[in-house]
Amino acid sequence: MSATIQKPGQPAAAPETARSARSLVDAVFRAREISIAGALVLLVLFTWIAEPRFLDGQGIKDLLLNAAILVLLAVGQSVVVITRNIDLSVGSVVGLSAFACGKFVSGTDHGVLTVLVLGVLVGAGCGVVSGALVSFGRVPALVVTLGMLYIIQGVDYWWAQGAQINAADVPQSVLDLGSGSVLGVPYLPLISFVVLAGTAYVLRTYRGGRELYAIGSSPEAARLAGVPIRRRVLGAYLFSGAVSGFAGALWLARFGTVVADNAHGWELTVVSAVVVGGVAIVGGTGTVWGAALGALLLTTISGALAVLKVDSFWQDAIAGALLLAAISVDRIVRVRMTRALRKRSAR
Amino acid sequence: MKLSAIKLRWDTAVGVLLVAVFITGLGTTDGFASHDNLAFAFNDIAEVALMALPMTLLVVAGQVDLSVASMLGLASALTGELWDAGWAFETIVPIVLLVGVVGGLINGWLVTRVGLPSLAVTIGTLALYRGLASVVLGTGAITDFPETYAKWAVDTTTVPGTFLTYPVVLFIVLAAVAAVVLHATGLGRSLFAIGAQEDAAYFAGIRVKRVKLLLFVVSGLISAFAGIVFTLRYGSARADNGQGFEMLVIASVLLGGVDFDGGKGTLFGAVAGVLLIGVLKNLLTLNDVANEVQVIVTGLLLVASVLTPRLITTVSAWRHRRAAAQAG
Numbered sequence: 101m102s103a104t105i106q107k108p109g110q111p112a113a114a115p116e117t118a119r120s121a122r123s124l125v126d127a128v129f130r131a132r133e134i135s136i137a138g139a140l141v142l143l144v145l146f147t148w149i150a151e152p153r154f155l156d157g158q159g160i161k162d163l164l165l166n167a168a169i170l171v172l173l174a175v176g177q178s179v180v181v182i183t184r185n186i187d188l189s190v191g192s193v194v195g196l197s198a199f200a201c202g203k204f205v206s207g208t209d210h211g212v213l214t215v216l217v218l219g220v221l222v223g224a225g226c227g228v229v230s231g232a233l234v235s236f237g238r239v240p241a242l243v244v245t246l247g248m249l250y251i252i253q254g255v256d257y258w259w260a261q262g263a264q265i266n267a268a269d270v271p272q273s274v275l276d277l278g279s280g281s282v283l284g285v286p287y288l289p290l291i292s293f294v295v296l297a298g299t300a301y302v303l304r305t306y307r308g309g310r311e312l313y314a315i316g317s318s319p320e321a322a323r324l325a326g327v328p329i330r331r332r333v334l335g336a337y338l339f340s341g342a343v344s345g346f347a348g349a350l351w352l353a354r355f356g357t358v359v360a361d362n363a364h365g366w367e368l369t370v371v372s373a374v375v376v377g378g379v380a381i382v383g384g385t386g387t388v389w390g391a392a393l394g395a396l397l398l399t400t401i402s403g404a405l406a407v408l409k410v411d412s413f414w415q416d417a418i419a420g421a422l423l424l425a426a427i428s429v430d431r432i433v434r435v436r437m438t439r440a441l442r443k444r445s446a447r
Numbered sequence: 448m449k450l451s452a453i454k455l456r457w458d459t460a461v462g463v464l465l466v467a468v469f470i471t472g473l474g475t476t477d478g479f480a481s482h483d484n485l486a487f488a489f490n491d492i493a494e495v496a497l498m499a500l501p502m503t504l505l506v507v508a509g510q511v512d513l514s515v516a517s518m519l520g521l522a523s524a525l526t527g528e529l530w531d532a533g534w535a536f537e538t539i540v541p542i543v544l545l546v547g548v549v550g551g552l553i554n555g556w557l558v559t560r561v562g563l564p565s566l567a568v569t570i571g572t573l574a575l576y577r578g579l580a581s582v583v584l585g586t587g588a589i590t591d592f593p594e595t596y597a598k599w600a601v602d603t604t605t606v607p608g609t610f611l612t613y614p615v616v617l618f619i620v621l622a623a624v625a626a627v628v629l630h631a632t633g634l635g636r637s638l639f640a641i642g643a644q645e646d647a648a649y650f651a652g653i654r655v656k657r658v659k660l661l662l663f664v665v666s667g668l669i670s671a672f673a674g675i676v677f678t679l680r681y682g683s684a685r686a687d688n689g690q691g692f693e694m695l696v697i698a699s700v701l702l703g704g705v706d707f708d709g710g711k712g713t714l715f716g717a718v719a720g721v722l723l724i725g726v727l728k729n730l731l732t733l734n735d736v737a738n739e740v741q742v743i744v745t746g747l748l749l750v751a752s753v754l755t756p757r758l759i760t761t762v763s764a765w766r767h768r769r770a771a772a773q774a775g
Binding site: 186233237238239240242243244246247248249250251252253254255257258365368371372375381382411413414415416417418419420421423424427428431432435 | 511513557561562563564566567568570571572573574575576577578579581582585586686690691694697698701706707708737738739740741742743744745746747748749750752753754757758
């Protein structure tokens with residue numbers, strides 16, 4: 101219910117109320133991202149004071165490198181979640197694509213660009229299948245992508261047969277992408293940032309992007325408004341798959357060593373990042389910026405715990421508690437806001 | 448009318464498929480029908496089967512609990528840690544079950560009082576409970592459970608005269624209870640109502656929140672119990688026991704034709720789905736089919752289980768239209 105309220109461009113009966121309402125809504129949602137960023141800054145400051153090595157050159161580099169791949173996946177996932185769907189197959193797509201790319205480059209040198217394109221194609225292929233099943237088969241996304249998770253994982257295991265790709269077989273040019281940097285900033289976070297900014301721009305500016313929000317807010321209304329729902333949802337899955345495949349290629353570049361179950365179980369971490377970042381699981385709201393902040397926050401927490409020498413056993417528990425806190429606060433704020441809006445329009 | 452008849456038959460189809468797979472096994476695979484193998488095959492999926500029962504009720508009511516396998520892990524870790532600390536098993540069991548109830552209350556409270564979607568809540572508690580499990584037990588394992596307790600869960604102890612193990616007998620009893628609750632009581636009808644149209648159910652006087660809370664509590668309780676069974680069956684308490692089982696539980700339930708959107712499904716279908724996955728796994732293993740292929744088969748079955756009914760509906764709707772066009 102509240103999900104439909106802040107949809108931009110929604111016609112309202114009384115323009116005056118609508119404008120003030122929208123500015124309030126905008127403020128709350130900007131506040132949402134600011135509060136995640138604030139939590140992030142506090143966390144970093146606290147950890148830095150306790151252990152200054154956290155923010156030395158290598159520390160920052162590690163933090164950015166660790167976050168890069170999760171941020172990419174979170175960007176892809178948000179686009180799907182905004183349409184009120186979900187893609188549980190992302191972890192297995194990363195594994196498959198990393199392994200495919202590894203096999204492809206093993207002992208040869210095809211050049212970095214070819215490897216990245218291959219990764220994107222593998223991922224896009226998986227995304228198209230999931231997307232077609234969800235949009236044209238009109239079946240629940242959770243079930244289909246859960247099935248796809250098993251299928252892709254099985255194919256990957258079957259193909260790998262317990263073998264692994266070793267860093268020694270991966271050409272230096274590919275490994276350089278994972279470890280190199282420009283002006284001290286590693287390539288991977290830069291790439292993630294470019295994808296993030298590009299996606300954010302498209303979602304915000306283009307009609308196709310806005311329509312994804314419309315679909316998530318109210319599929320029925322979107323259909324009546326002439327939004328090509330099936331094509332858009334298919335597109336969202338295609339994008340999520342392609343980004344995951346791309347992330348798989350980057351995984352290879354970063355780690356060099358690849359086994360069949362890379363990124364196993366990551367799907368739930370990615371969904372957590374997206375939800376912490378304020379993309380509502382019921383669709384229609386949230387930005388990829390928020391999702392990226394969510395991913396950065398989750399990565400920073402595990403980094404901080406490691407630096408502070410907190411038992412790594414606490415990591416999952418803290419991440420889970422944080423996710424619950426984030427969505428609860430979000431929900432409470434939203435309920436309050438809806439009430440405030442109702443009071444205003446009643447006046 | 449004809450369309451709805453076809454849709455309703457999916458769970459029957461899974462039942463038929465189960466029987467077909469079973470008969471194929473009898474006919475083609477040596478040792479499949481043996482007492483020991485059957486006891487092993489069914490005992491092997493005991494925990495997934497147990498957790499699938501409350502999951503069926505939850506999904507019918509339009510909810511989902513992704514934290515079940517984490518609760519299993521927490522229960523296992525707790526059982527091991529308390530046993531290691533010298534507690535009596537008779538004291539450990541109620542404590543662990545109580546933890547399951549509390550876990551379920553947390554899920555239910557966040558869903559009903561704070562008003563969050565169950566998918567988001569239980570993704571959070573999936574991480575939380577698994578995390579607590581590793582806080583309790585770390586990466587170690589506790590293995591010295593005595594025969595007196597372990598024998599109740601292993602597949603070599605069967606109910607005299609049958610190939611049924613005690614966890615499986617427990618499952619049968621609970622499945623019967625769940626079937627009666629879901630299909631023959633007012634509570635069961637209210638689950639369907641909540642799953643189909645929550646607002647309507649509320650205005651029809653169903654205490655939606657209380658019912659949902661109850662479901663999550665039962666789910667937590669059964670998952671904790673499954674944790675104890677798992678621990679004794681393998682004689683090993685570990686924090687990562689049953690990792691990833693949540694997917695298998697949900698897959699079984701959905702395979703049995705319970706609609707993920709809520710409001711539709713039968714307990715018979717869910718049970719058939721669980722057993723189909725179990726029997727198929729056993730049969731493929733006996734025939735030396737690689738584990739990877741088994742995973743793919745599970746995935747394909749899952750996709751087919753949601754796609755086939757839709758396809759049938761679409762095709763028959765198309766036929767109906769064509770027939771109408773010809774008649775007109």
